[in-house]
Amino acid sequence: MHLVYLACRSTVPSSTNRRVDAFEHDQMMDCLRRAFEPHGGKVSDVAWDDQTVDWSTFDAALIGTAWDYPDNLPAFLAALDMIGAKIPVFNSRALVQWNTDKGYLRDLGDKGVRLIPTIWLDKVIPRAFGEVFDAFGVDTIIAKRQVGAGADGQHKIIRGDAVPEMPHAMMIQPFMPSIVAEGEISFIFIGGEFCHALLKTAAAGDYRIQSCYGGKETPLTPSADDIAAASEVLGACDETPLYARVDMVRADDGGLVLMEIELVEPFLYPLQGPELGPRLYQAIKARL
Template structure:
């Protein structure tokens, strides 16, 4: 069987515009290839927008390092629907469409997810910018793109700071200092079962935990209450995704608050979860066999 691992021009090996953190793509392929091969599957990395691709030639496609979709959302979602007409797609395009805009967090809140207080501002103006500090009652706020990832277009700002250019629809949240003191907890699930958990920390003086900004990760054995909180988020979905990453941050009251439920192209940290490749290969084989 042939499996496509969807990448992008900014992560594909040999690309002249390859991102500095695209080594994470290489880590994923290194983890997946032998485990898929052991089960009779060949997994090949291919750009999602490769016009030469014949998607019917693959038995399935996994959305991997498509780390440019947030600037080409419409094209990306339309391409996924095309791929899905020709082969099995993980995760499915309807789920990806929902998850591609962070307003999905509103849906999860209605289903009982414990979130950080959030304002949604579709057209940022100086008046709305100033009002955000008053409404949230905080002196430091994080401004994020509603369609974005990897801290692209993100700002940590204090009351009184001039408003930077924010041409995108934005979400605004209080800055929780635990991102620096403890870090962000990530729980990686395959077919609804925990694969591994890790703690992501920013480099000194920063708050962004991604490797592109000098962040680092360590595997952890999560506390039962923390794991239960992550499982609760996943249980709000109608169907179990092939893969999911639940990113959470501790509130000063000790509870975990959902940052993101990553269902599109999350990096799944195989270096911190040495059995990830095996788990994904088994899950894909089982789904294709039953499907």
């Protein structure tokens, strides 16, 4: 089996201006190669928008570090259509399109998944933000792009602060203190089965848990109740994804609420999950 790992031009090793978090790309490629090569397989990393590639030379595509898709969404989806006409692409085109806009959270909420309270704004009017604070009854909120990733274009705003310019459609949520007190818990599922979990914590003085902001990851053995909460999120999807990362935070009552379910291009933390590579190999093989 020859797998193509879909990246972006700033994460592939040949890039002359690699992203600071491109080491995550290298970790995933190492994980996949060590899993595939003992079975005679091969894994190649290619930018999703590389026009020179003959995609039919591969057996399947796995969406990987395609981290520039939020600013190139129509072209990205068109590329998946083109690649998918020649080889299977994971996750599926339908799941990817659904998951690229964070409005998918409303669908999950309608199915009973426990969410962080959210106000959806297609256009941000700064003078109206006082009403947002009042609606949540809090003094600190988080504003995120509805189509975005990696905390790009995200803002933490305290009541009374000047509201920054936000040209994109946004989602507004109350700041969850547990993201600092405990951290964010990520649950990795492969083929619908729980694989591993980790706790992501922010650097001192920050709340963002991504590595490019100084965040740290620690392997975690979650409780049965916490795994069940994450599994409930996965079960609310219209189809079982090949891979999923369910990101959750703890509410005041001790239960978990969904931050996001990542089905497009999540980093799957291979260093914290030694079974990840073999599980991915078997899951892809089973679907071909």
